[in-house]
Amino acid sequence: MRITTRLGREVDVAEDYTVDQNWAHFSAEEHARWDRLYARQMEVLPGRAVQAFFDGLDSLKLSDGGIPDFEELSERLMARTGWRVVAVPDLVPDAVFFDHLANRRFPAGNFIRTEAQFDYIQEPDVFHDVFGHVPLLANPVFADYLEAYGKGGLAAAGRGVLANLARLYWYTVEFGLIQTAEGLRIYGAGIVSSPAESVFALESDSPNRLHFDLERVMQTDYRIDDFQQTYWVIDSFEELLGATYQPFGPIYDRLEGRTDAYRPAQVIEGDTVYTHGTQSHASDQAA
Protein backbone atom coordinates (compact mmCIF):
# COMPACT_ATOMS: atom_id res chain seq x y z
CA MET A 1 0.00 0.00 0.00
CA ARG A 2 1.05 3.63 -0.47
CA ILE A 3 1.46 5.92 2.54
CA THR A 4 2.55 9.53 3.00
CA THR A 5 5.18 9.93 5.70
CA ARG A 6 5.03 12.76 8.19
CA LEU A 7 7.75 14.43 6.15
CA GLY A 8 5.49 14.32 3.09
CA ARG A 9 7.25 11.56 1.16
CA GLU A 10 5.02 9.05 -0.67
CA VAL A 11 6.25 5.47 -0.22
CA ASP A 12 5.01 1.98 -0.97
CA VAL A 13 5.11 -0.20 2.14
CA ALA A 14 4.16 -3.80 2.90
CA GLU A 15 1.10 -4.65 5.03
CA ASP A 16 3.33 -4.42 8.14
CA TYR A 17 4.71 -1.03 7.02
CA THR A 18 8.15 -2.44 6.21
CA VAL A 19 10.22 -1.46 3.19
CA ASP A 20 13.48 -2.69 1.71
CA GLN A 21 16.36 -0.99 3.52
CA ASN A 22 17.99 -0.46 0.13
CA TRP A 23 21.40 -0.36 1.81
CA ALA A 24 23.27 0.13 -1.49
CA HIS A 25 21.59 3.52 -1.86
CA PHE A 26 23.30 5.20 1.08
CA SER A 27 25.97 7.62 -0.16
CA ALA A 28 29.55 7.81 1.10
CA GLU A 29 28.56 11.06 2.77
CA GLU A 30 25.72 9.35 4.64
CA HIS A 31 28.00 6.55 5.84
CA ALA A 32 30.50 9.17 6.98
CA ARG A 33 27.72 10.99 8.85
CA TRP A 34 26.93 7.77 10.73
CA ASP A 35 30.62 7.45 11.63
CA ARG A 36 30.71 11.01 13.01
CA LEU A 37 27.55 10.45 15.05
CA TYR A 38 29.06 7.20 16.33
CA ALA A 39 32.38 8.83 17.26
CA ARG A 40 30.62 11.67 19.05
CA GLN A 41 28.69 9.23 21.27
CA MET A 42 31.80 7.18 22.00
CA GLU A 43 33.35 10.32 23.47
CA VAL A 44 30.70 10.41 26.21
CA LEU A 45 29.45 6.84 26.72
CA PRO A 46 32.42 5.03 28.33
CA GLY A 47 31.76 5.04 32.07
CA ARG A 48 28.17 6.18 31.47
CA ALA A 49 26.41 3.49 29.41
CA VAL A 50 25.73 0.02 30.84
CA GLN A 51 28.26 -2.72 29.91
CA ALA A 52 25.55 -4.71 28.05
CA PHE A 53 25.33 -1.81 25.57
CA PHE A 54 29.06 -2.05 24.72
CA ASP A 55 28.82 -5.86 24.58
CA GLY A 56 26.05 -5.46 22.00
CA LEU A 57 28.04 -2.98 19.89
CA ASP A 58 30.93 -5.49 19.85
CA SER A 59 29.07 -8.72 19.26
CA LEU A 60 26.93 -7.17 16.50
CA LYS A 61 30.01 -5.50 14.98
CA LEU A 62 28.30 -2.12 14.99
CA SER A 63 31.76 -0.59 15.42
CA ASP A 64 32.83 -1.68 11.93
CA GLY A 65 31.89 1.72 10.48
CA GLY A 66 29.15 2.94 8.15
CA ILE A 67 25.39 2.52 8.30
CA PRO A 68 24.77 -1.18 9.05
CA ASP A 69 23.24 -3.44 6.44
CA PHE A 70 20.10 -4.78 8.16
CA GLU A 71 20.49 -8.22 6.53
CA GLU A 72 23.91 -8.78 8.09
CA LEU A 73 22.91 -7.16 11.35
CA SER A 74 19.81 -9.35 11.60
CA GLU A 75 21.88 -12.47 11.00
CA ARG A 76 24.15 -11.65 13.93
CA LEU A 77 21.25 -10.63 16.14
CA MET A 78 19.21 -13.69 15.19
CA ALA A 79 22.10 -15.94 16.25
CA ARG A 80 22.16 -14.31 19.69
CA THR A 81 18.57 -13.64 20.69
CA GLY A 82 16.33 -14.45 17.71
CA TRP A 83 15.57 -10.78 16.98
CA ARG A 84 15.69 -9.17 13.53
CA VAL A 85 15.87 -5.56 12.37
CA VAL A 86 13.35 -4.54 9.68
CA ALA A 87 13.31 -1.25 7.76
CA VAL A 88 10.44 1.27 8.02
CA PRO A 89 10.14 4.71 6.41
CA ASP A 90 8.55 6.49 9.40
CA LEU A 91 6.87 5.86 12.74
CA VAL A 92 4.43 3.00 12.30
CA PRO A 93 0.95 2.81 13.87
CA ASP A 94 0.98 1.56 17.48
CA ALA A 95 -0.70 -1.79 16.76
CA VAL A 96 1.80 -2.50 13.97
CA PHE A 97 4.69 -1.49 16.23
CA PHE A 98 3.52 -3.81 19.01
CA ASP A 99 3.05 -6.67 16.55
CA HIS A 100 6.65 -6.31 15.32
CA LEU A 101 8.03 -6.31 18.87
CA ALA A 102 5.83 -9.22 19.95
CA ASN A 103 7.41 -11.19 17.08
CA ARG A 104 10.98 -10.10 17.84
CA ARG A 105 11.30 -7.71 14.91
CA PHE A 106 12.65 -4.25 15.63
CA PRO A 107 11.45 -1.58 13.15
CA ALA A 108 14.28 0.83 12.31
CA GLY A 109 14.31 3.87 10.03
CA ASN A 110 15.66 3.36 6.50
CA PHE A 111 17.06 6.91 6.38
CA ILE A 112 19.70 8.94 8.18
CA ARG A 113 19.23 12.49 9.47
CA THR A 114 20.46 15.33 7.24
CA GLU A 115 23.48 17.45 8.06
CA ALA A 116 21.13 20.23 9.25
CA GLN A 117 19.54 17.74 11.68
CA PHE A 118 22.89 16.53 13.03
CA ASP A 119 22.20 17.71 16.59
CA TYR A 120 18.46 17.30 16.81
CA ILE A 121 15.83 15.28 14.99
CA GLN A 122 12.22 14.65 15.83
CA GLU A 123 11.59 11.50 13.82
CA PRO A 124 13.82 8.56 14.78
CA ASP A 125 16.41 7.86 12.06
CA VAL A 126 18.67 4.84 11.55
CA PHE A 127 21.26 6.22 13.99
CA HIS A 128 18.82 6.53 16.88
CA ASP A 129 17.06 3.26 16.03
CA VAL A 130 20.12 1.09 15.43
CA PHE A 131 22.86 2.64 17.59
CA GLY A 132 20.38 3.46 20.36
CA HIS A 133 18.14 0.41 20.45
CA VAL A 134 19.77 -2.58 18.78
CA PRO A 135 22.83 -3.23 21.04
CA LEU A 136 20.62 -4.19 24.00
CA LEU A 137 18.60 -6.55 21.82
CA ALA A 138 21.71 -8.76 21.87
CA ASN A 139 21.13 -9.11 25.64
CA PRO A 140 18.82 -12.12 26.23
CA VAL A 141 16.96 -10.59 29.19
CA PHE A 142 16.38 -7.20 27.60
CA ALA A 143 15.38 -8.99 24.38
CA ASP A 144 12.68 -10.89 26.30
CA TYR A 145 11.50 -7.68 27.96
CA LEU A 146 10.90 -5.93 24.64
CA GLU A 147 8.97 -8.93 23.30
CA ALA A 148 6.87 -8.98 26.49
CA TYR A 149 6.26 -5.25 26.06
CA GLY A 150 4.99 -5.83 22.50
CA LYS A 151 2.65 -8.55 23.74
CA GLY A 152 1.38 -6.27 26.51
CA GLY A 153 0.74 -3.65 23.85
CA LEU A 154 -1.28 -6.00 21.65
CA ALA A 155 -3.40 -6.94 24.67
CA ALA A 156 -3.96 -3.23 25.33
CA ALA A 157 -5.64 -2.68 21.97
CA GLY A 158 -9.10 -1.27 22.41
CA ARG A 159 -8.74 -0.88 26.17
CA GLY A 160 -7.93 2.83 26.24
CA VAL A 161 -4.58 2.24 27.93
CA LEU A 162 -2.22 2.99 25.06
CA ALA A 163 -0.97 6.15 26.77
CA ASN A 164 0.07 3.99 29.74
CA LEU A 165 1.99 1.62 27.47
CA ALA A 166 3.71 4.51 25.70
CA ARG A 167 4.86 5.89 29.08
CA LEU A 168 6.33 2.53 30.06
CA TYR A 169 8.27 2.42 26.78
CA TRP A 170 9.41 6.01 27.13
CA TYR A 171 10.69 5.73 30.69
CA THR A 172 12.43 2.35 30.21
CA VAL A 173 13.40 1.57 26.60
CA GLU A 174 14.02 5.23 25.71
CA PHE A 175 15.13 6.92 28.94
CA GLY A 176 15.91 4.22 31.51
CA LEU A 177 18.80 4.24 34.02
CA ILE A 178 20.26 1.17 35.73
CA GLN A 179 22.16 0.80 39.01
CA THR A 180 25.27 -1.37 38.64
CA ALA A 181 28.20 -2.36 40.89
CA GLU A 182 30.25 0.34 39.12
CA GLY A 183 27.60 3.02 39.66
CA LEU A 184 24.56 4.46 37.91
CA ARG A 185 24.51 3.85 34.15
CA ILE A 186 22.39 4.71 31.10
CA TYR A 187 20.54 2.07 29.08
CA GLY A 188 17.72 4.04 27.38
CA ALA A 189 18.12 4.57 23.62
CA GLY A 190 16.99 8.20 23.72
CA ILE A 191 19.82 8.94 26.14
CA VAL A 192 22.61 6.85 24.58
CA SER A 193 21.98 8.49 21.20
CA SER A 194 22.13 12.05 22.65
CA PRO A 195 25.47 13.55 23.73
CA ALA A 196 23.95 16.20 25.99
CA GLU A 197 21.35 13.99 27.69
CA SER A 198 23.98 11.27 28.33
CA VAL A 199 25.67 13.70 30.71
CA PHE A 200 22.51 15.40 32.02
CA ALA A 201 20.70 12.16 32.93
CA LEU A 202 23.53 10.97 35.19
CA GLU A 203 25.23 14.12 36.43
CA SER A 204 22.77 17.01 36.60
CA ASP A 205 21.12 17.82 39.95
CA SER A 206 18.03 18.99 38.07
CA PRO A 207 16.04 15.79 37.35
CA ASN A 208 14.49 13.35 39.83
CA ARG A 209 15.91 9.83 39.89
CA LEU A 210 13.37 7.40 41.29
CA HIS A 211 13.24 3.64 41.60
CA PHE A 212 11.26 2.01 38.79
CA ASP A 213 7.68 0.98 39.55
CA LEU A 214 5.65 -0.31 36.60
CA GLU A 215 2.23 1.01 37.57
CA ARG A 216 3.59 4.37 38.77
CA VAL A 217 5.50 4.84 35.51
CA MET A 218 2.40 3.98 33.49
CA GLN A 219 0.66 6.93 35.18
CA THR A 220 3.37 9.54 34.65
CA ASP A 221 3.37 12.05 31.80
CA TYR A 222 6.64 12.71 29.98
CA ARG A 223 8.28 15.47 27.98
CA ILE A 224 9.03 15.13 24.31
CA ASP A 225 10.46 18.65 23.93
CA ASP A 226 13.34 18.63 26.42
CA PHE A 227 15.45 16.46 28.74
CA GLN A 228 13.35 14.32 31.08
CA GLN A 229 12.42 15.73 34.49
CA THR A 230 12.35 12.26 36.03
CA TYR A 231 14.46 9.19 35.26
CA TRP A 232 13.44 5.76 36.57
CA VAL A 233 16.19 3.49 37.85
CA ILE A 234 16.18 -0.33 37.68
CA ASP A 235 18.59 -2.66 39.51
CA SER A 236 18.78 -5.17 36.65
CA PHE A 237 17.15 -6.13 33.37
CA GLU A 238 15.73 -9.10 35.28
CA GLU A 239 13.79 -6.63 37.42
CA LEU A 240 12.34 -5.03 34.29
CA LEU A 241 11.41 -8.36 32.74
CA GLY A 242 10.02 -9.58 36.07
CA ALA A 243 7.64 -6.61 36.19
CA THR A 244 6.16 -7.69 32.85
CA TYR A 245 5.62 -11.31 33.95
CA GLN A 246 2.49 -10.32 35.86
CA PRO A 247 -0.60 -10.29 33.66
CA PHE A 248 -1.32 -6.73 32.51
CA GLY A 249 -5.11 -7.35 32.57
CA PRO A 250 -5.64 -6.39 36.24
CA ILE A 251 -3.36 -3.35 35.77
CA TYR A 252 -5.40 -2.25 32.76
CA ASP A 253 -8.58 -2.74 34.83
CA ARG A 254 -7.23 -0.24 37.36
CA LEU A 255 -5.89 2.24 34.79
CA GLU A 256 -8.61 2.09 32.16
CA GLY A 257 -10.59 5.31 31.87
CA ARG A 258 -8.28 7.24 34.21
CA THR A 259 -7.53 10.53 32.51
CA ASP A 260 -5.45 12.16 35.25
CA ALA A 261 -1.73 11.43 35.39
CA TYR A 262 1.23 12.45 37.52
CA ARG A 263 3.19 15.42 36.20
CA PRO A 264 6.68 14.68 34.82
CA ALA A 265 8.49 16.27 37.79
CA GLN A 266 6.13 15.09 40.55
CA VAL A 267 7.42 13.04 43.50
CA ILE A 268 4.74 11.29 45.54
CA GLU A 269 4.50 9.35 48.77
CA GLY A 270 5.68 5.80 48.21
CA ASP A 271 8.34 6.72 45.63
CA THR A 272 11.85 5.45 46.29
CA VAL A 273 13.90 8.61 45.77
CA TYR A 274 17.61 8.57 44.83
CA THR A 275 17.67 12.23 43.77
CA HIS A 276 14.94 14.74 44.46
CA GLY A 277 15.82 17.05 41.58
CA THR A 278 16.03 20.83 41.81
CA GLN A 279 14.29 21.06 38.37
CA SER A 280 16.54 24.06 37.72
CA HIS A 281 16.93 23.00 34.08
CA ALA A 282 13.18 22.97 33.44
CA SER A 283 12.64 26.34 35.12
CA ASP A 284 15.58 27.85 33.17
CA GLN A 285 13.94 26.69 29.96
CA ALA A 286 10.59 28.11 30.98
CA ALA A 287 12.06 31.48 32.00
Ligand code: HBI
Ligand atom coordinates in the same frame (compact mmCIF):
# COMPACT_ATOMS: atom_id res chain seq x y z
N1 HBI B 1 7.22 3.31 15.14
N2 HBI B 1 9.06 3.05 13.80
C1 HBI B 1 8.55 3.27 15.01
N3 HBI B 1 9.37 3.44 16.07
C2 HBI B 1 8.88 3.67 17.32
O1 HBI B 1 9.65 3.83 18.28
C3 HBI B 1 7.48 3.73 17.49
C4 HBI B 1 6.66 3.53 16.35
N4 HBI B 1 5.33 3.58 16.48
C5 HBI B 1 4.70 3.80 17.74
C6 HBI B 1 5.63 4.03 18.85
N5 HBI B 1 6.91 3.97 18.70
C7 HBI B 1 5.20 4.43 20.21
O2 HBI B 1 3.97 5.07 20.24
C8 HBI B 1 5.37 3.42 21.32
O3 HBI B 1 5.70 4.18 22.45
C9 HBI B 1 4.18 2.63 21.67
Ligand code: FE
Ligand atom coordinates in the same frame (compact mmCIF):
# COMPACT_ATOMS: atom_id res chain seq x y z
FE1 FE C 1 13.52 5.11 20.06
